[in-house]
Amino acid sequence: MAAENNLHFKLGLIYSDQPAERLQHLYDEGRIRPLANAPVIERKLFERSHTVAMMGVEPLQELLRDGYDVILAGRASDTALFAALPHLNGADPGLTWHMAKTIECGAACAIPPDANGLLVTLRDDHFDVTTLADGSRLTPRSVAAHTLYENADPFHIAEPSGTLDTTHATYEAADERTVRVRGSRYIEADGYTNKLEGAELVGYQTVIVGGVRDKVVIERLPELLPMAKKYFDAKILDVFDGRVDPDTIDINYRLYGTGTVLAGTEPTPLQPQELGVLITVTAPDQGTAHAISTFVAHASSHLPIPEYDGLVSTLAYPYSPPEMDRGPLYRFTLNHVATGVTPTELFRTTTEEV
Known part of the structure:
Protein backbone atom coordinates (compact mmCIF):
# COMPACT_ATOMS: atom_id res chain seq x y z
CA MET A 1 0.00 0.00 0.00
CA ALA A 2 2.84 2.38 0.82
CA ALA A 3 4.58 1.60 -2.47
CA GLU A 4 1.40 2.01 -4.51
CA ASN A 5 0.68 5.42 -2.96
CA ASN A 6 4.30 6.64 -2.67
CA LEU A 7 4.00 6.97 1.10
CA HIS A 8 6.99 7.41 3.40
CA PHE A 9 6.68 7.03 7.15
CA LYS A 10 8.14 5.60 10.35
CA LEU A 11 6.42 2.31 11.17
CA GLY A 12 6.28 0.68 14.58
CA LEU A 13 5.21 -2.93 15.14
CA ILE A 14 4.21 -4.24 18.58
CA TYR A 15 3.89 -8.01 18.99
CA SER A 16 1.74 -9.50 21.76
CA ASP A 17 2.40 -13.23 21.21
CA GLN A 18 3.81 -14.94 24.28
CA PRO A 19 6.53 -17.63 24.15
CA ALA A 20 5.69 -20.78 26.10
CA GLU A 21 8.91 -20.48 28.11
CA ARG A 22 7.98 -17.01 29.37
CA LEU A 23 4.51 -18.16 30.41
CA GLN A 24 5.89 -21.21 32.18
CA HIS A 25 8.31 -18.95 34.08
CA LEU A 26 5.42 -16.72 35.19
CA TYR A 27 3.42 -19.83 36.12
CA ASP A 28 6.27 -21.27 38.18
CA GLU A 29 6.57 -17.98 40.08
CA GLY A 30 2.84 -17.90 40.80
CA ARG A 31 2.37 -14.75 38.72
CA ILE A 32 -0.53 -16.00 36.57
CA ARG A 33 -3.80 -15.33 38.35
CA PRO A 34 -7.24 -16.58 37.19
CA LEU A 35 -10.08 -14.17 36.54
CA ALA A 36 -13.67 -15.01 37.43
CA ASN A 37 -14.84 -18.38 36.05
CA ALA A 38 -11.45 -19.09 34.49
CA PRO A 39 -10.58 -22.72 33.75
CA VAL A 40 -8.00 -24.53 35.86
CA ILE A 41 -4.69 -24.59 33.98
CA GLU A 42 -1.54 -26.66 34.08
CA ARG A 43 2.03 -25.87 33.06
CA LYS A 44 1.95 -27.99 29.89
CA LEU A 45 -0.97 -25.96 28.54
CA PHE A 46 1.39 -23.26 27.29
CA GLU A 47 3.18 -25.72 25.01
CA ARG A 48 0.06 -26.64 23.06
CA SER A 49 -1.86 -23.36 23.04
CA HIS A 50 -1.32 -19.99 21.40
CA THR A 51 -1.32 -17.14 23.90
CA VAL A 52 -1.33 -13.36 23.60
CA ALA A 53 -1.13 -10.67 26.24
CA MET A 54 -3.41 -7.64 26.10
CA MET A 55 -1.38 -4.44 26.12
CA GLY A 56 -2.39 -1.14 27.68
CA VAL A 57 -1.41 2.33 26.50
CA GLU A 58 2.26 2.16 27.47
CA PRO A 59 3.75 0.19 24.53
CA LEU A 60 1.85 2.46 22.15
CA GLN A 61 3.03 5.58 23.96
CA GLU A 62 6.68 4.55 23.64
CA LEU A 63 6.38 4.71 19.85
CA LEU A 64 4.29 7.88 19.92
CA ARG A 65 6.99 9.61 22.00
CA ASP A 66 9.58 8.60 19.41
CA GLY A 67 7.58 10.13 16.58
CA TYR A 68 6.34 7.04 14.77
CA ASP A 69 3.64 7.86 12.23
CA VAL A 70 1.97 4.43 11.93
CA ILE A 71 1.69 1.79 14.63
CA LEU A 72 0.49 -1.75 14.02
CA ALA A 73 -0.26 -3.48 17.31
CA GLY A 74 -1.08 -7.01 18.31
CA ARG A 75 -3.70 -7.71 20.97
CA ALA A 76 -4.48 -4.54 22.88
CA SER A 77 -7.20 -3.23 25.10
CA ASP A 78 -9.73 -1.70 22.70
CA THR A 79 -9.77 1.46 24.78
CA ALA A 80 -5.96 1.75 24.87
CA LEU A 81 -5.87 2.57 21.15
CA PHE A 82 -7.90 5.74 21.77
CA ALA A 83 -6.56 6.61 25.22
CA ALA A 84 -2.85 6.43 24.42
CA LEU A 85 -2.33 9.87 22.84
CA PRO A 86 -4.52 12.06 25.12
CA HIS A 87 -3.18 10.15 28.13
CA LEU A 88 0.36 10.90 26.92
CA ASN A 89 -0.50 14.59 26.56
CA GLY A 90 -1.71 14.88 30.15
CA ALA A 91 -5.50 14.74 29.74
CA ASP A 92 -7.61 13.79 32.75
CA PRO A 93 -7.31 9.99 33.03
CA GLY A 94 -10.93 9.38 34.05
CA LEU A 95 -12.31 11.33 31.11
CA THR A 96 -9.69 9.85 28.78
CA TRP A 97 -10.52 6.24 29.57
CA HIS A 98 -14.27 6.91 29.54
CA MET A 99 -13.97 8.68 26.20
CA ALA A 100 -12.02 5.74 24.82
CA LYS A 101 -14.61 3.27 26.10
CA THR A 102 -17.37 5.30 24.46
CA ILE A 103 -15.84 5.33 20.97
CA GLU A 104 -14.04 1.97 20.89
CA CYS A 105 -16.89 0.42 18.85
CA GLY A 106 -17.45 3.41 16.58
CA ALA A 107 -21.07 4.48 16.40
CA ALA A 108 -22.40 1.42 18.21
CA CYS A 109 -23.87 3.76 20.82
CA ALA A 110 -25.64 5.88 18.19
CA ILE A 111 -29.32 5.70 17.28
CA PRO A 112 -29.54 3.74 15.07
CA PRO A 113 -26.25 1.89 15.72
CA ASP A 114 -24.01 1.73 12.68
CA ALA A 115 -20.43 1.17 11.56
CA ASN A 116 -19.50 4.85 11.24
CA GLY A 117 -17.14 6.70 13.52
CA LEU A 118 -17.66 9.18 16.35
CA LEU A 119 -15.88 12.46 17.06
CA VAL A 120 -14.80 13.28 20.61
CA THR A 121 -13.66 16.67 21.87
CA LEU A 122 -11.81 16.12 25.14
CA ARG A 123 -11.57 19.06 27.56
CA ASP A 124 -10.31 19.55 31.11
CA ASP A 125 -13.57 18.76 32.90
CA HIS A 126 -15.73 16.97 30.29
CA PHE A 127 -15.81 15.46 26.83
CA ASP A 128 -18.30 15.87 24.00
CA VAL A 129 -19.05 12.91 21.75
CA THR A 130 -20.75 13.54 18.40
CA THR A 131 -22.07 11.33 15.61
CA LEU A 132 -20.70 11.88 12.12
CA ALA A 133 -23.29 10.05 10.01
CA ASP A 134 -26.32 11.84 8.64
CA GLY A 135 -29.57 10.61 10.15
CA SER A 136 -27.95 9.36 13.36
CA ARG A 137 -28.05 10.83 16.86
CA LEU A 138 -26.80 10.28 20.38
CA THR A 139 -28.75 10.44 23.61
CA PRO A 140 -27.50 10.42 27.21
CA ARG A 141 -29.12 7.03 27.58
CA SER A 142 -27.47 5.49 24.51
CA VAL A 143 -24.02 6.74 25.54
CA ALA A 144 -24.41 5.68 29.17
CA ALA A 145 -25.66 2.24 28.09
CA HIS A 146 -22.44 1.57 26.19
CA THR A 147 -20.51 1.28 29.46
CA LEU A 148 -22.37 -1.99 30.01
CA TYR A 149 -21.30 -3.44 26.65
CA GLU A 150 -18.93 -6.40 27.22
CA ASN A 151 -18.76 -5.60 30.94
CA ALA A 152 -20.33 -7.35 33.90
CA ASP A 153 -20.28 -4.08 35.85
CA PRO A 154 -21.33 -0.84 34.09
CA PHE A 155 -19.54 1.35 36.67
CA HIS A 156 -16.14 -0.31 37.05
CA ILE A 157 -14.19 -1.24 33.92
CA ALA A 158 -10.78 -2.83 34.42
CA GLU A 159 -7.73 -1.84 32.39
CA PRO A 160 -4.11 -3.05 32.80
CA SER A 161 -3.11 -0.02 34.89
CA GLY A 162 -6.30 0.49 36.88
CA THR A 163 -10.08 0.81 36.81
CA LEU A 164 -12.37 3.29 35.10
CA ASP A 165 -15.04 4.35 37.62
CA THR A 166 -18.18 5.85 36.04
CA THR A 167 -20.28 5.73 39.22
CA HIS A 168 -20.62 9.52 39.37
CA ALA A 169 -20.49 10.22 35.64
CA THR A 170 -23.23 12.44 34.21
CA TYR A 171 -24.54 12.50 30.66
CA GLU A 172 -26.37 15.45 29.13
CA ALA A 173 -27.51 16.27 25.63
CA ALA A 174 -25.55 19.19 24.17
CA ASP A 175 -27.59 18.93 20.97
CA GLU A 176 -29.38 16.18 19.06
CA ARG A 177 -26.09 14.63 17.86
CA THR A 178 -23.83 15.40 20.84
CA VAL A 179 -23.67 14.17 24.42
CA ARG A 180 -21.53 15.81 27.13
CA VAL A 181 -19.99 13.56 29.79
CA ARG A 182 -18.51 14.62 33.13
CA GLY A 183 -17.46 13.10 36.43
CA SER A 184 -15.56 9.95 35.41
CA ARG A 185 -12.63 8.85 37.58
CA TYR A 186 -9.67 6.55 37.01
CA ILE A 187 -8.37 4.56 39.97
CA GLU A 188 -4.77 3.42 39.60
CA ALA A 189 -4.17 -0.23 40.50
CA ASP A 190 -1.75 -1.32 43.23
CA GLY A 191 0.07 -3.45 40.68
CA TYR A 192 0.16 -3.61 36.89
CA THR A 193 -1.42 -6.62 35.15
CA ASN A 194 -1.79 -7.81 31.56
CA LYS A 195 -4.66 -10.05 30.60
CA LEU A 196 -3.66 -13.34 28.97
CA GLU A 197 -5.83 -14.93 26.29
CA GLY A 198 -5.12 -18.36 24.87
CA ALA A 199 -6.63 -20.88 22.51
CA GLU A 200 -5.77 -24.41 21.46
CA THR A 333 -7.81 -21.97 27.38
CA LEU A 334 -6.99 -18.86 29.39
CA ASN A 335 -8.91 -16.11 31.14
CA HIS A 336 -6.10 -15.01 33.40
CA VAL A 337 -3.80 -12.07 34.12
CA ALA A 338 -0.03 -11.87 34.42
CA THR A 339 0.87 -10.05 37.64
CA GLY A 340 4.00 -8.26 38.78
CA VAL A 341 4.93 -7.15 35.27
CA THR A 342 6.04 -3.81 33.90
CA PRO A 343 3.74 -2.16 31.33
CA THR A 344 5.97 -3.08 28.37
CA GLU A 345 7.64 -6.26 29.62
CA LEU A 346 5.50 -8.74 27.69
CA PHE A 347 5.62 -6.97 24.33
CA ARG A 348 8.23 -6.95 21.57
CA THR A 349 8.59 -3.84 19.43
CA THR A 350 10.33 -3.48 16.07
CA THR A 351 10.59 -0.39 13.89
CA GLU A 352 11.35 0.41 10.29
CA GLU A 353 11.35 3.22 7.76
CA VAL A 354 8.76 2.58 5.04
Whole structure:
Protein backbone atom coordinates (compact mmCIF):
# COMPACT_ATOMS: atom_id res chain seq x y z
CA MET A 1 0.00 0.00 0.00
CA ALA A 2 2.84 2.38 0.82
CA ALA A 3 4.58 1.60 -2.47
CA GLU A 4 1.40 2.01 -4.51
CA ASN A 5 0.68 5.42 -2.96
CA ASN A 6 4.30 6.64 -2.67
CA LEU A 7 4.00 6.97 1.10
CA HIS A 8 6.99 7.41 3.40
CA PHE A 9 6.68 7.03 7.15
CA LYS A 10 8.14 5.60 10.35
CA LEU A 11 6.42 2.31 11.17
CA GLY A 12 6.28 0.68 14.58
CA LEU A 13 5.21 -2.93 15.14
CA ILE A 14 4.21 -4.24 18.58
CA TYR A 15 3.89 -8.01 18.99
CA SER A 16 1.74 -9.50 21.76
CA ASP A 17 2.40 -13.23 21.21
CA GLN A 18 3.81 -14.94 24.28
CA PRO A 19 6.53 -17.63 24.15
CA ALA A 20 5.69 -20.78 26.10
CA GLU A 21 8.91 -20.48 28.11
CA ARG A 22 7.98 -17.01 29.37
CA LEU A 23 4.51 -18.16 30.41
CA GLN A 24 5.89 -21.21 32.18
CA HIS A 25 8.31 -18.95 34.08
CA LEU A 26 5.42 -16.72 35.19
CA TYR A 27 3.42 -19.83 36.12
CA ASP A 28 6.27 -21.27 38.18
CA GLU A 29 6.57 -17.98 40.08
CA GLY A 30 2.84 -17.90 40.80
CA ARG A 31 2.37 -14.75 38.72
CA ILE A 32 -0.53 -16.00 36.57
CA ARG A 33 -3.80 -15.33 38.35
CA PRO A 34 -7.24 -16.58 37.19
CA LEU A 35 -10.08 -14.17 36.54
CA ALA A 36 -13.67 -15.01 37.43
CA ASN A 37 -14.84 -18.38 36.05
CA ALA A 38 -11.45 -19.09 34.49
CA PRO A 39 -10.58 -22.72 33.75
CA VAL A 40 -8.00 -24.53 35.86
CA ILE A 41 -4.69 -24.59 33.98
CA GLU A 42 -1.54 -26.66 34.08
CA ARG A 43 2.03 -25.87 33.06
CA LYS A 44 1.95 -27.99 29.89
CA LEU A 45 -0.97 -25.96 28.54
CA PHE A 46 1.39 -23.26 27.29
CA GLU A 47 3.18 -25.72 25.01
CA ARG A 48 0.06 -26.64 23.06
CA SER A 49 -1.86 -23.36 23.04
CA HIS A 50 -1.32 -19.99 21.40
CA THR A 51 -1.32 -17.14 23.90
CA VAL A 52 -1.33 -13.36 23.60
CA ALA A 53 -1.13 -10.67 26.24
CA MET A 54 -3.41 -7.64 26.10
CA MET A 55 -1.38 -4.44 26.12
CA GLY A 56 -2.39 -1.14 27.68
CA VAL A 57 -1.41 2.33 26.50
CA GLU A 58 2.26 2.16 27.47
CA PRO A 59 3.75 0.19 24.53
CA LEU A 60 1.85 2.46 22.15
CA GLN A 61 3.03 5.58 23.96
CA GLU A 62 6.68 4.55 23.64
CA LEU A 63 6.38 4.71 19.85
CA LEU A 64 4.29 7.88 19.92
CA ARG A 65 6.99 9.61 22.00
CA ASP A 66 9.58 8.60 19.41
CA GLY A 67 7.58 10.13 16.58
CA TYR A 68 6.34 7.04 14.77
CA ASP A 69 3.64 7.86 12.23
CA VAL A 70 1.97 4.43 11.93
CA ILE A 71 1.69 1.79 14.63
CA LEU A 72 0.49 -1.75 14.02
CA ALA A 73 -0.26 -3.48 17.31
CA GLY A 74 -1.08 -7.01 18.31
CA ARG A 75 -3.70 -7.71 20.97
CA ALA A 76 -4.48 -4.54 22.88
CA SER A 77 -7.20 -3.23 25.10
CA ASP A 78 -9.73 -1.70 22.70
CA THR A 79 -9.77 1.46 24.78
CA ALA A 80 -5.96 1.75 24.87
CA LEU A 81 -5.87 2.57 21.15
CA PHE A 82 -7.90 5.74 21.77
CA ALA A 83 -6.56 6.61 25.22
CA ALA A 84 -2.85 6.43 24.42
CA LEU A 85 -2.33 9.87 22.84
CA PRO A 86 -4.52 12.06 25.12
CA HIS A 87 -3.18 10.15 28.13
CA LEU A 88 0.36 10.90 26.92
CA ASN A 89 -0.50 14.59 26.56
CA GLY A 90 -1.71 14.88 30.15
CA ALA A 91 -5.50 14.74 29.74
CA ASP A 92 -7.61 13.79 32.75
CA PRO A 93 -7.31 9.99 33.03
CA GLY A 94 -10.93 9.38 34.05
CA LEU A 95 -12.31 11.33 31.11
CA THR A 96 -9.69 9.85 28.78
CA TRP A 97 -10.52 6.24 29.57
CA HIS A 98 -14.27 6.91 29.54
CA MET A 99 -13.97 8.68 26.20
CA ALA A 100 -12.02 5.74 24.82
CA LYS A 101 -14.61 3.27 26.10
CA THR A 102 -17.37 5.30 24.46
CA ILE A 103 -15.84 5.33 20.97
CA GLU A 104 -14.04 1.97 20.89
CA CYS A 105 -16.89 0.42 18.85
CA GLY A 106 -17.45 3.41 16.58
CA ALA A 107 -21.07 4.48 16.40
CA ALA A 108 -22.40 1.42 18.21
CA CYS A 109 -23.87 3.76 20.82
CA ALA A 110 -25.64 5.88 18.19
CA ILE A 111 -29.32 5.70 17.28
CA PRO A 112 -29.54 3.74 15.07
CA PRO A 113 -26.25 1.89 15.72
CA ASP A 114 -24.01 1.73 12.68
CA ALA A 115 -20.43 1.17 11.56
CA ASN A 116 -19.50 4.85 11.24
CA GLY A 117 -17.14 6.70 13.52
CA LEU A 118 -17.66 9.18 16.35
CA LEU A 119 -15.88 12.46 17.06
CA VAL A 120 -14.80 13.28 20.61
CA THR A 121 -13.66 16.67 21.87
CA LEU A 122 -11.81 16.12 25.14
CA ARG A 123 -11.57 19.06 27.56
CA ASP A 124 -10.31 19.55 31.11
CA ASP A 125 -13.57 18.76 32.90
CA HIS A 126 -15.73 16.97 30.29
CA PHE A 127 -15.81 15.46 26.83
CA ASP A 128 -18.30 15.87 24.00
CA VAL A 129 -19.05 12.91 21.75
CA THR A 130 -20.75 13.54 18.40
CA THR A 131 -22.07 11.33 15.61
CA LEU A 132 -20.70 11.88 12.12
CA ALA A 133 -23.29 10.05 10.01
CA ASP A 134 -26.32 11.84 8.64
CA GLY A 135 -29.57 10.61 10.15
CA SER A 136 -27.95 9.36 13.36
CA ARG A 137 -28.05 10.83 16.86
CA LEU A 138 -26.80 10.28 20.38
CA THR A 139 -28.75 10.44 23.61
CA PRO A 140 -27.50 10.42 27.21
CA ARG A 141 -29.12 7.03 27.58
CA SER A 142 -27.47 5.49 24.51
CA VAL A 143 -24.02 6.74 25.54
CA ALA A 144 -24.41 5.68 29.17
CA ALA A 145 -25.66 2.24 28.09
CA HIS A 146 -22.44 1.57 26.19
CA THR A 147 -20.51 1.28 29.46
CA LEU A 148 -22.37 -1.99 30.01
CA TYR A 149 -21.30 -3.44 26.65
CA GLU A 150 -18.93 -6.40 27.22
CA ASN A 151 -18.76 -5.60 30.94
CA ALA A 152 -20.33 -7.35 33.90
CA ASP A 153 -20.28 -4.08 35.85
CA PRO A 154 -21.33 -0.84 34.09
CA PHE A 155 -19.54 1.35 36.67
CA HIS A 156 -16.14 -0.31 37.05
CA ILE A 157 -14.19 -1.24 33.92
CA ALA A 158 -10.78 -2.83 34.42
CA GLU A 159 -7.73 -1.84 32.39
CA PRO A 160 -4.11 -3.05 32.80
CA SER A 161 -3.11 -0.02 34.89
CA GLY A 162 -6.30 0.49 36.88
CA THR A 163 -10.08 0.81 36.81
CA LEU A 164 -12.37 3.29 35.10
CA ASP A 165 -15.04 4.35 37.62
CA THR A 166 -18.18 5.85 36.04
CA THR A 167 -20.28 5.73 39.22
CA HIS A 168 -20.62 9.52 39.37
CA ALA A 169 -20.49 10.22 35.64
CA THR A 170 -23.23 12.44 34.21
CA TYR A 171 -24.54 12.50 30.66
CA GLU A 172 -26.37 15.45 29.13
CA ALA A 173 -27.51 16.27 25.63
CA ALA A 174 -25.55 19.19 24.17
CA ASP A 175 -27.59 18.93 20.97
CA GLU A 176 -29.38 16.18 19.06
CA ARG A 177 -26.09 14.63 17.86
CA THR A 178 -23.83 15.40 20.84
CA VAL A 179 -23.67 14.17 24.42
CA ARG A 180 -21.53 15.81 27.13
CA VAL A 181 -19.99 13.56 29.79
CA ARG A 182 -18.51 14.62 33.13
CA GLY A 183 -17.46 13.10 36.43
CA SER A 184 -15.56 9.95 35.41
CA ARG A 185 -12.63 8.85 37.58
CA TYR A 186 -9.67 6.55 37.01
CA ILE A 187 -8.37 4.56 39.97
CA GLU A 188 -4.77 3.42 39.60
CA ALA A 189 -4.17 -0.23 40.50
CA ASP A 190 -1.75 -1.32 43.23
CA GLY A 191 0.07 -3.45 40.68
CA TYR A 192 0.16 -3.61 36.89
CA THR A 193 -1.42 -6.62 35.15
CA ASN A 194 -1.79 -7.81 31.56
CA LYS A 195 -4.66 -10.05 30.60
CA LEU A 196 -3.66 -13.34 28.97
CA GLU A 197 -5.83 -14.93 26.29
CA GLY A 198 -5.12 -18.36 24.87
CA ALA A 199 -6.63 -20.88 22.51
CA GLU A 200 -5.77 -24.41 21.46
CA LEU A 201 -6.76 -26.70 18.62
CA VAL A 202 -9.49 -29.14 19.65
CA GLY A 203 -9.91 -30.95 16.34
CA TYR A 204 -11.72 -30.56 13.04
CA GLN A 205 -15.43 -30.22 12.61
CA THR A 206 -18.18 -31.05 10.15
CA VAL A 207 -21.64 -29.59 10.67
CA ILE A 208 -25.11 -30.68 9.58
CA VAL A 209 -28.13 -28.39 9.69
CA GLY A 210 -31.62 -29.84 9.74
CA GLY A 211 -35.11 -29.25 11.02
CA VAL A 212 -38.26 -31.05 12.08
CA ARG A 213 -41.90 -30.03 12.37
CA ASP A 214 -43.44 -33.33 13.43
CA LYS A 215 -44.66 -33.00 17.03
CA VAL A 216 -44.27 -36.71 17.70
CA VAL A 217 -40.65 -36.60 16.58
CA ILE A 218 -39.99 -33.44 18.60
CA GLU A 219 -41.26 -35.09 21.77
CA ARG A 220 -39.23 -38.26 21.14
CA LEU A 221 -35.88 -36.64 20.28
CA PRO A 222 -34.62 -36.21 23.89
CA GLU A 223 -34.71 -39.99 24.40
CA LEU A 224 -33.79 -40.98 20.85
CA LEU A 225 -30.58 -38.95 20.57
CA PRO A 226 -28.73 -40.70 23.47
CA MET A 227 -29.66 -44.02 21.84
CA ALA A 228 -28.33 -42.74 18.52
CA LYS A 229 -25.01 -41.80 20.08
CA LYS A 230 -24.54 -45.34 21.39
CA TYR A 231 -25.26 -46.62 17.90
CA PHE A 232 -22.68 -44.23 16.43
CA ASP A 233 -19.97 -45.41 18.84
CA ALA A 234 -20.46 -48.96 17.62
CA LYS A 235 -20.62 -47.79 14.02
CA ILE A 236 -17.30 -45.92 14.35
CA LEU A 237 -15.55 -49.08 15.57
CA ASP A 238 -17.09 -51.06 12.73
CA VAL A 239 -16.49 -48.63 9.85
CA PHE A 240 -12.91 -47.79 10.82
CA ASP A 241 -12.06 -51.34 11.87
CA GLY A 242 -10.93 -50.18 15.32
CA ARG A 243 -8.52 -47.52 13.99
CA VAL A 244 -10.61 -44.67 15.43
CA ASP A 245 -11.40 -44.53 19.13
CA PRO A 246 -15.02 -43.36 19.67
CA ASP A 247 -13.81 -41.45 22.73
CA THR A 248 -11.87 -39.10 20.42
CA ILE A 249 -15.06 -38.23 18.51
CA ASP A 250 -17.66 -35.75 19.70
CA ILE A 251 -21.14 -35.92 18.15
CA ASN A 252 -23.34 -33.14 19.43
CA TYR A 253 -26.97 -32.20 18.79
CA ARG A 254 -28.26 -28.71 19.50
CA LEU A 255 -32.04 -28.44 19.35
CA TYR A 256 -32.95 -24.83 18.63
CA GLY A 257 -36.40 -24.12 19.96
CA THR A 258 -36.06 -26.04 23.24
CA GLY A 259 -33.87 -23.56 25.15
CA THR A 260 -30.56 -24.32 23.46
CA VAL A 261 -29.43 -20.69 23.51
CA LEU A 262 -29.79 -20.54 27.31
CA ALA A 263 -28.28 -24.00 27.69
CA GLY A 264 -30.77 -25.47 30.13
CA THR A 265 -31.59 -22.28 32.01
CA GLU A 266 -34.70 -21.35 30.03
CA PRO A 267 -37.01 -19.69 32.61
CA THR A 268 -40.24 -20.90 30.98
CA PRO A 269 -40.98 -24.29 29.41
CA LEU A 270 -41.06 -24.27 25.63
CA GLN A 271 -43.44 -26.25 23.45
CA PRO A 272 -42.05 -25.69 19.97
CA GLN A 273 -44.02 -26.40 16.83
CA GLU A 274 -40.77 -26.97 14.98
CA LEU A 275 -37.11 -27.42 15.82
CA GLY A 276 -33.88 -26.42 14.18
CA VAL A 277 -31.28 -29.14 14.67
CA LEU A 278 -27.55 -28.43 14.50
CA ILE A 279 -25.36 -31.53 14.50
CA THR A 280 -21.61 -31.13 14.97
CA VAL A 281 -19.07 -33.91 14.53
CA THR A 282 -15.61 -33.17 15.89
CA ALA A 283 -12.68 -35.49 15.21
CA PRO A 284 -8.85 -35.36 15.26
CA ASP A 285 -8.77 -34.73 11.49
CA GLN A 286 -11.15 -33.35 8.89
CA GLY A 287 -11.41 -36.54 6.85
CA THR A 288 -12.57 -38.56 9.84
CA ALA A 289 -15.06 -35.89 10.88
CA HIS A 290 -16.56 -35.81 7.38
CA ALA A 291 -16.72 -39.59 7.05
CA ILE A 292 -18.49 -39.99 10.40
CA SER A 293 -20.90 -37.17 9.62
CA THR A 294 -22.16 -38.98 6.52
CA PHE A 295 -23.63 -41.86 8.50
CA VAL A 296 -24.64 -39.55 11.37
CA ALA A 297 -26.67 -37.46 8.91
CA HIS A 298 -28.25 -40.52 7.32
CA ALA A 299 -29.16 -42.22 10.60
CA SER A 300 -30.45 -38.96 12.12
CA SER A 301 -32.89 -38.52 9.28
CA HIS A 302 -34.43 -41.95 9.93
CA LEU A 303 -34.58 -42.34 13.71
CA PRO A 304 -36.98 -45.07 14.82
CA ILE A 305 -40.21 -43.51 16.14
CA PRO A 306 -42.23 -45.98 18.28
CA GLU A 307 -45.52 -44.30 17.37
CA TYR A 308 -44.94 -44.92 13.65
CA ASP A 309 -44.69 -48.17 11.69
CA GLY A 310 -41.95 -48.68 9.12
CA LEU A 311 -39.24 -46.28 7.97
CA VAL A 312 -40.04 -42.60 8.56
CA SER A 313 -38.16 -39.37 7.93
CA THR A 314 -37.35 -37.47 11.10
CA LEU A 315 -35.13 -34.57 10.04
CA ALA A 316 -35.26 -32.47 6.88
CA TYR A 317 -31.99 -31.12 5.48
CA PRO A 318 -31.93 -27.88 3.45
CA TYR A 319 -28.77 -28.92 1.59
CA SER A 320 -27.68 -32.02 -0.27
CA PRO A 321 -25.29 -33.42 0.68
CA PRO A 322 -25.97 -32.11 4.20
CA GLU A 323 -22.40 -32.42 5.52
CA MET A 324 -20.44 -29.14 5.58
CA ASP A 325 -16.78 -29.14 6.62
CA ARG A 326 -16.15 -26.31 9.04
CA GLY A 327 -12.39 -26.78 9.41
CA PRO A 328 -10.28 -26.49 12.57
CA LEU A 329 -12.04 -25.95 15.89
CA TYR A 330 -10.41 -24.04 18.73
CA ARG A 331 -11.33 -23.45 22.34
CA PHE A 332 -10.32 -20.77 24.81
CA THR A 333 -7.81 -21.97 27.38
CA LEU A 334 -6.99 -18.86 29.39
CA ASN A 335 -8.91 -16.11 31.14
CA HIS A 336 -6.10 -15.01 33.40
CA VAL A 337 -3.80 -12.07 34.12
CA ALA A 338 -0.03 -11.87 34.42
CA THR A 339 0.87 -10.05 37.64
CA GLY A 340 4.00 -8.26 38.78
CA VAL A 341 4.93 -7.15 35.27
CA THR A 342 6.04 -3.81 33.90
CA PRO A 343 3.74 -2.16 31.33
CA THR A 344 5.97 -3.08 28.37
CA GLU A 345 7.64 -6.26 29.62
CA LEU A 346 5.50 -8.74 27.69
CA PHE A 347 5.62 -6.97 24.33
CA ARG A 348 8.23 -6.95 21.57
CA THR A 349 8.59 -3.84 19.43
CA THR A 350 10.33 -3.48 16.07
CA THR A 351 10.59 -0.39 13.89
CA GLU A 352 11.35 0.41 10.29
CA GLU A 353 11.35 3.22 7.76
CA VAL A 354 8.76 2.58 5.04
